[in-house]
Amino acid sequence: MEERIKAEHEKDPNTHTWEVQASVPVDTKTARRAELRGSFRAEGGMVVKSLEVICSSCRRPFDMVADEKCSATIDNTHLIGGDSGVRAKRIVHAPVGKVIQQPLPSRRGLSGYSPQAGR
Numbered sequence: 001m002e003e004r005i006k007a008e009h010e011k012d013p014n015t016h017t018w019e020v021q022a023s024v025p026v027d028t029k030t031a032r033r034a035e036l037r038g039s040f041r042a043e044g045g046m047v048v049k050s051l052e053v054i055c056s057s058c059r060r061p062f063d064m065v066a067d068e069k070c071s072a073t074i075d076n077t078h079l080i081g082g083d084s085g086v087r088a089k090r091i092v093h094a095p096v097g098k099v100i101q102q103p104l105p106s107r108r109g110l111s112g113y114s115p116q117a118g119r
């Protein structure tokens with residue numbers, strides 16, 4: 001599989017690097033091994049249920065960007081919300097409240113022991 005991926009990238013450097021996020025049912029022994037090592041050996045001929053297919057470079061799903069070039073190989077504008085000259089300006093909201101400075105609660109004396117005291 002690595003050779004086929006490498007051949008695709010040599011043919012078109014702007015192609016996506018697809019990876020399948022999968023769900024594999026395992027027994028307890030294999031689950032422990034997978035948790036410990038971060039990987040496990042699957043049985044030959046095992047059918048793996050695919051949850052989602054994404055590009056590991058641009059982190060986008062297959063169905064959204066399959067017919068486009070990989071944005072990660074071009075530049076990083078997809079990570080910062082697109083071209084800053086084209087995208088909408090940031091909305092600056094008016095503050096909804098005001099911070100009021102309060103005196104510090106006393107931790108000594110009777111009010112320091114009673115939760116209702118000092119309120």
Ligand SMILES: [Zn+2]
Pocket residue numbers: 015016017055056057058059060069070071072
């Ligand atoms: Zn991509």
